[in-house]
Amino acid sequence: MSVTRRQLLAAMAGSPLLAAEHAQDPLVIGFIYNGPKNDLGYNQSHAEGKATLRKFPWVKAVEEASVPETVAAGESMRDMIYQDGAKVVFATSFGHFDPFTVDIARENPSVQFFHCGGLYDEKKHPKNIGIYFGFIDEVEYLSGMLAGMSTRTGKLGFVAAKPIPQVLRNINSFTLGARSVNPRVTTKVVFTGDWVLPVREAEASSSLVDQGIDVLTGHTGSPRVIVQTAERRGVFGCGYQFDQSSMAPRGFLTGAQWAWGTVYQRVAQMARDGLSVTNGTIPRRLTGTLKDEFCKLSPYGPSVSQTARERIAAAKAGILNGSLGIYRGPVRDNQGKVQIAAGTTLNVADVELDRMDYLVEGVEGSAR
Amino acid sequence: MQLPPESLGGWGLVVALCGGAMRGSIPYMFVSLGECLTEKSGKINLGMEGVLLMGAMTAFGVSDLTGSPWLGVLAAAAAGLLLGALHAWMTQQPAVNDVAAGIAMILFGSGLAFFFGKRFVAPMAPQLPLLNLGGWSHTPAVASALRISPLFFVGIALSFLLHWVFTRTRWGLQIRATGDDPQAARALGIDVNRVRFFAITAGGGLAAIGGAHLTLYFPGIWSEGISGGQGLMAVALVIFARWSPRRCLAAALLFGGAQALGPSLQSLGINGYYHLFNASPYLLTLAVMIATCSPNRSLTGMPGALGKK
The missing domain is CATH 3.40.50.2300 (Response regulator)
Incomplete structure (x- = not known):
């Protein structure tokens, strides 16, 4: 050499x-x-x-x-x-x-x-x-918390590209976050099949809103169409990958973005x-992770209340000082099987999570 | 924020399919009408995918720069006319094959659109105003499905107008004569090259308006993946609409609705086979092709000189 x-x-x-x-x-x-x-x-x-x-x-x-x-x-x-x-x-x-x-x-x-x-x-x-x-799961969790606090119908929508572990982790952590503030919340998932399909993403978003969901997010190459459709239909939107607040000046909540x-x-x-x-x-x-500043929360939209901001800030502080683990057992999947045992808390960097092939309780959809 | 919408359950599927048909059919409609006009004159323009992308990019850019979405639509049509004219000029050169030139036009149109599209960093351009026909409904899903783009009605009107032109006007008969038998048309004193030039150019202009719909209403952004092969699908659609503008309209509506099938079934909780449902527009193409193309009845209505010299 x-x-x-x-x-x-x-x-x-x-x-x-x-x-x-x-x-x-x-x-x-x-x-x-x-x-x-x-x-x-x-x-x-x-x-x-x-x-x-x-x-x-x-x-x-x-x-x-x-x-x-x-x-x-x-x-x-x-x-x-x-x-x-x-x-x-x-x-x-x-x-x-x-x-x-x-x-x-x-x-x-x-x-x-x-x-x-x-x-x-x-x-x-x-x-x-x-x-x-x-590992952006913790940021998805915070974004999900805000979604859980903002929803009135108790139904969240998630437009996802493919059921691969990284996408499933985001659906699950978003849902866990939402259910941590409101245990009755459910997340409906629609898979589009690929990373960049703007027309199908818009169709999927629109049909989720037709089913009564009132907070919409997603994991595609760029969920900007999803956030934009949410805004048009008068529901809230959470971003992913990058700051998408410009797509929804009224209904943007926050989002998980890379740094x-x-x-x-x-x-x-x-x-x-x-x-x-x-x-x-x-x-x-x-x-x-969030602590290492590999990822961060997008700026809040105008409709996010002071109380909500404070709750998110408290949860974020808990994640940063290690007192709040987002994958804390018992975590069941949506078939009723226990995936993370009671008393166990998985760190987001645990390799076990890289093999995730299930959707947690509260998610309506299939991981296959 | 308005009040949260109520769930529609199974009716949601019907609403989604109808809404999808009225939103998603517009690019298919304009491209297939443009292609229909082109092919009636005896030439094929496979480059519609490139024209669609150029239309989408131009409409977005002009709407963003001028603040007027309607100027965006006009600019898209102008860009389509230019690309159409280029294709018309190329395919009338000696020994140039329509299909090969069309494939070159796909690459040229999309490359040009991506090149100029790089500079549009604005997330959204001013969008086309919508006609609110669902004001009577208290169901937000229905009201939303009935917020219809004016281009939808323009498309419908155009399909009937084209039908009338082809059957009832001198120009239409000249185009059809040119497409069916250029020798005979020449004998009648029709300037075949000029008629074809006009038809191909106008066809490009029509198709590009479909692109404007993509960036100025649904989904309403500029992205390199925006067309997703719709330009090519619409060319196939002309074949099974058997070169009739009114059947093009019906086929476009069918495709728009089929596009919404996969996502709306999943949102209703039917999660299996979503790849299959997402592929329904393509499966539909195959099914209609097989159903309409038996050896005896095949290609009735096909212009006699299509693709020939």
Whole structure:
């Protein structure tokens, strides 16, 4: 394995020389997104995270949006490495990982790759790939609490893309939050089948409102259509992925949104200090929760009362100091089976939750 | 906030399907009418998906910039006319195949729409005003389903107008003659190239208005995934509507309703097979194709020279 000039300098001369080198030679970091940067959803949350690197004058961040999960992802990363001189590459979409990021990482051992949410296998995958991800369940729980306090019919609606563990976790934590303030609340789920289907998301939202739900949220690439439909139909909306308050000036409550800037700034600083995921000085898995500021609550809408804000703030404080665990047993699924035993509280980072294949009591819908 | 709506139960499905038919049918309606006009002249424009996306993007952009959704609709139509004219010019060059040119137009139209669409960061553009026909109902779901876009009525009027043009007017007969037998049309002194140029261009303009509906009412945002293949589906729809504008209208309504089937069954608590129900517009296409295309009755109404030189 070759040693880069930067690593050599870091090892030999220490920081004064390194600082001098930074002045001439910016650290180039590449980002690829699966969809457009202005989707008000998942891709925009990453693009916003990248934009926070502006405050580091020693970083030059390059990006490419709408990179499909095909060989095009590999080509885009190659361009960033060979033409822009990227030393760190972030691949943000699940499908960018295998085989595209894996292959390009193998070809370029001196470049560090970070993939969002990939399933890394030490035996199969090269050492210069790191994985980062956030656990947003706690924020969904807080958002669900506000939904539970705001509903008058006691029915919440959730438009979801696919019944995969990460989506089920959000449906469940949102419902657990709502039922923590109002145990009679139920959540109706409609699956659309894919991440970006604006027309079907609007149809699903509309039909949920027809069934009497009065708070609507969702988990798709960008639930902005869901929040917008809620506003049109005169019900409340909670966002996800990114701040969607602009879609519903009257009925927006809050939402769970990502704060990827935390990860990108931390990795940029570590890379500047000569650390690397290859030799283990940057952790292989960078994961974080609400406490680590990997995710946050969206700004409250105008209809959220002071009392409600205070209750959410108290619950948030409980989550931050560890006194409020959101997955505390007994938790039953909607078939009546106990999934988390009484007396057990699961931490959001527990691997057991990554295999979630059920919907909790109070959710109307099927996880299959 | 208005009072929370009451649940409609099973009637919710009927309301959702009718509402879905009136909201979701509009893009199918305009694209299939545009394609019908195009194909009556003997040419195929497969590029409607690109035209739809260009219409959607242009309408959103112009509505956002000027604050007038109706200007957005006009601008979308203008963009569609330009794309239609390009296709018309291309397909009249010697040795250019309609289908190949159409596929190129899908790529060109969508690429152009994505390129210009990148700069629209506004979450929403001013939306088209709706006609509130459900004011009499105390059920919010019914009232909401009856808030109808004016484009819906424009589409219906257009389908009858086109039917009248094709059967009762000199222009319509010229278009049909051109599509059925260009040699004979030439013998009659009809300028075949000019008629086709007009029909393909106007067809593009019509289709693009369908795109304006996507960004200015339902779902009402600009996104690269906004059309979801509706432009292509509408082209198939013309075939099983057997080149009749009035049947295009019926088929479009059927498709709009079918689109709402998957989501509304789930919201009623029927959770199984949602992939199947979500696929119902596509299954419907197949079913109608099979039902209407027996070897004996197949393609009645098909313009005689369609797709030929």
